[in-house]
Amino acid sequence: MRKVDPVKHEQKRRDILDAAFRCFIKDGFHGASTTDICAAAKISPGHLYHYFSSKEAIVEAMVDMGLESAAREFGKISAAPDFIEALIDYLEHGSLRHRTAQVLSLDALAEAARNPQFAGIVEKHASVSRNLLVDFIGTAQRQGQIDPDLDPAATANILLAVIDGARAMPIRTPTLDIEQSLAHLRTLLSRFLKPPREMSAHIRRVTRRTNAPLNASRKK
Amino acid sequence: MRKVDPVKHEQKRRDILDAAFRCFIKDGFHGASTTDICAAAKISPGHLYHYFSSKEAIVEAMVDMGLESAAREFGKISAAPDFIEALIDYLEHGSLRHRTAQVLSLDALAEAARNPQFAGIVEKHASVSRNLLVDFIGTAQRQGQIDPDLDPAATANILLAVIDGARAMPIRTPTLDIEQSLAHLRTLLSRFLKPPREMSAHIRRVTRRTNAPLNASRKK
DNA sequence: TCAAAAATAGAGAGATAACTCTATTATTCT
DNA sequence: AGAATAATAGAGTTATCTCTCTATTTTTGA
Numbered sequence: 249m250r251k252v253d254p255v256k257h258e259q260k261r262r263d264i265l266d267a268a269f270r271c272f273i274k275d276g277f278h279g280a281s282t283t284d285i286c287a288a289a290k291i292s293p294g295h296l297y298h299y300f301s302s303k304e305a306i307v308e309a310m311v312d313m314g315l316e317s318a319a320r321e322f323g324k325i326s327a328a329p330d331f332i333e334a335l336i337d338y339l340e341h342g343s344l345r346h347r348t349a350q351v352l353s354l355d356a357l358a359e360a361a362r363n364p365q366f367a368g369i370v371e372k373h374a375s376v377s378r379n380l381l382v383d384f385i386g387t388a389q390r391q392g393q394i395d396p397d398l399d400p401a402a403t404a405n406i407l408l409a410v411i412d413g414a415r416a417m418p419i420r421t422p423t424l425d426i427e428q429s430l431a432h433l434r435t436l437l438s439r440f441l442k443p444p445r446e447m448s449a450h451i452r453r454v455t456r457r458t459n460a461p462l463n464a465s466r467k468k
Numbered sequence: 469m470r471k472v473d474p475v476k477h478e479q480k481r482r483d484i485l486d487a488a489f490r491c492f493i494k495d496g497f498h499g500a501s502t503t504d505i506c507a508a509a510k511i512s513p514g515h516l517y518h519y520f521s522s523k524e525a526i527v528e529a530m531v532d533m534g535l536e537s538a539a540r541e542f543g544k545i546s547a548a549p550d551f552i553e554a555l556i557d558y559l560e561h562g563s564l565r566h567r568t569a570q571v572l573s574l575d576a577l578a579e580a581a582r583n584p585q586f587a588g589i590v591e592k593h594a595s596v597s598r599n600l601l602v603d604f605i606g607t608a609q610r611q612g613q614i615d616p617d618l619d620p621a622a623t624a625n626i627l628l629a630v631i632d633g634a635r636a637m638p639i640r641t642p643t644l645d646i647e648q649s650l651a652h653l654r655t656l657l658s659r660f661l662k663p664p665r666e667m668s669a670h671i672r673r674v675t676r677r678t679n680a681p682l683n684a685s686r687k688k
Numbered sequence: 689t690c691a692a693a694a695a696t697a698g699a700g701a702g703a704t705a706a707c708t709c710t711a712t713t714a715t716t717c718t
Numbered sequence: 719a720g721a722a723t724a725a726t727a728g729a730g731t732t733a734t735c736t737c738t739c740t741a742t743t744t745t746t747g748a
Contacts, residue, residue: 250716250723260725276582278498282706292727297707351581358574361567361639362496374640402652405641412640413633419581420594420632421625432622439659470693470746480695502736512697517737695744705734714725 261299264289265310273348277307277355308369311356315373318342318353322377326384331393332437335407339433343414344426350415357412378404388441395443403441410436481519484509485533488526493568497527497575528589531576535593538562538573542597546604551613552657555627559653563634564646570635577632598624608661615663623661630656 267289271280282303286296300306321342328334343350360370381404388394394403414433418424487509491500502523506516520526541562548554563570580590601624608614614623634653638644 249718249721252724253716257724274582276498276578278496279582281704283704293707294709294728295726298725303706347581351578354574354578354581357636357639358496358571358578361571361574362494362499367639367642370640371642378641398655399648399652402645402648405637405644405649406652406656408640409633409637410630411633412636413629413631416577416632417625417629419577419587420590420628421598422587422591424625425622428619428622429625432619432626435618436626436656436660440656469691469748470744472694473746477694501734503734513737514698514739515696518695523736690748691746692748693744693746695742697740697742699739699741701736701738703735703737706732708731709729710727711729712725712727715723717722718720 257299261309264291264296264299265306265313268306268310269314269352272307272310272355273352276351277359282306304365307359308365311352311366311369312373314349314352315356315369319373319376319380323380326380331384331388332434332441335437336430336434339411339414340426340430343411344418344424344429347418353412353415374408377408381407392443394441398441406440407437477519481529484511484516484519485526485530488530489534489572492527492530492572492575496571497579502526524585527579528585531572531586531589532593534569534572535576535589539593539596539600543600546600551604551608552654552661555657556650556654559631559634560646560650563631564638564644564649567638573632573635594628597628601627612663614661618661626660627657 264285268280268285271284271288274280275284282293282296285306286293289296300309322338325331325334325338328337356366356370360367378401382400385394385398385400385403389396389398389400410433414429417429418426484505488500488505491504491508494500495504502513502516505526506513509516520529542558545551545554545558548557576586576590580587598621602620605614605618605620605623609616609618609620630653634649637649638646
């Protein structure tokens with residue numbers, strides 16, 4: 249009796265997923281057909297459905313894989329010595345310059361807004377990224393690199409939003425000056441994250457209570 | 469000889485566009501079929517194609533209309549007395565709370581990354597929004613409300629990115645604490661935009677040259 | 689009033705999509 | 719070695735999609 253070889257099987261799945269990845273980048277989740285994927289993977293439809301039960305299953309596995317590798321990439325930020333510079337680096341290569349693969353992130357977002365199954369996947373990976381950020385923000389706060397009055401989870405969400413927003417920049421503005429954009433993003437992040445240097449903790453606390461940019465959410 | 473009534477004709481087009489809008493929100497540009505749109509507009513396919521030459525023409529007209537109204541909404545920010553508060557307001561109602569219609573923005577972005585025709589439309593409207601922002605940033609800078617060392621166009625692009633990023637927030641994090649998120653967005657924008665208050669212009673200039681968050685792009 | 693053209697309906701053509709079914713080849717366990 | 723089963727191929731089914739074509743009703747200008 250022959251048994252399925254899990255290594256070969258997994259490898260084949262990965263090959264198909266790679267081909268699907270290329271197709272989806274080019275034409276989107278709905279635009280790319282199973283025929284396209286079969287052609288890219290150089291297999292027959294029968295073969296494709298031997299490995300995946302449906303096109304949706306392919307999309308899900310691919311998004312899962314894609315987000316996983318994105319999260320892995322993302323984890324490197326936490327390991328870097330300068331948090332903000334690492335973020336800027338991530339924005340430069342992950343969002344502003346390397347446009348192609350990032351389109352899928354937008355597709356996944358749009359799909360997640362409609363398809364609950366998808367929403368679960370996107371949510372799961374956002375949660376992983378957020379947790380990584382929260383940990384590091386906490387550490388950086390204790391080290392005095394980040395304003396200790398910022399809520400780590402809320403700040404992490406803001407940073408994720410900035411990353412998403414940066415992805416849209418070259419699409420909205422194809423003539424974007426990347427260097428200048430990076431410089432301003434650096435300013436944005438520095439000013440947001442760094443503790444107000446020139447004031448003592450006491451003065452800071454009083455000033456904040458007056459201008460109340462942070463307390464608004466805590467007033468309840 | 470009968471002549472086409474431009475008012476009635478335009479109204480009918482608008483009705484169809486409204487119906488298409490609802491369909492596209494629910495199922496996306498590719499997910500919604502012309503049959504769906506016909507059903508929603510209560511017309512026959514023959515009728516539909518009497519007003520639009522193709523589905524793509526419908527999508528384009530709709531995105532154009534949608535972005536136009538978005539830009540109009542956006543123009544109100546410039547008219548508001550407090551720029552940052554107006555922005556926060558826009559983020560709250562335009563991005564964080566009113567999720568449904570905003571999905572189309574993601575769809576349009578994803579489509580623009582692939583379809584040049586679409587890219588042109590998205591680009592055009594981004595340009596309108598950017599110009600509005602640039603004007604107002606310039607005014608606010610002269611009034612001392614915004615750091616005069618920020619480049620208006622680059623800053624406008626950053627703000628557009630923040631708006632886009634905020635749209636992704638409730639999708640990435642369905643349990644998002646909106647109040648807290650708004651508070652942190654307010655901090656982000658305040659710290660980024662407001663001129664460093666406590667320092668004199670001279671000291672500021674020297675400090676900046678040392679830390680050089682802004683000069684990076686100008687060094688060439 | 690009535691003819692010309694616009695507005696509208698709806699059947700259906702033609703293309704393509706996802707997926708299935710059967711057949712063939714390759715591999716492995718006993 | 720050979721039976722059992724995995725891997726693979728590809729034709730074909732069914733559904734659906736966009737769009738067309740013809741026919742009918744409504745409106746309007748002279």
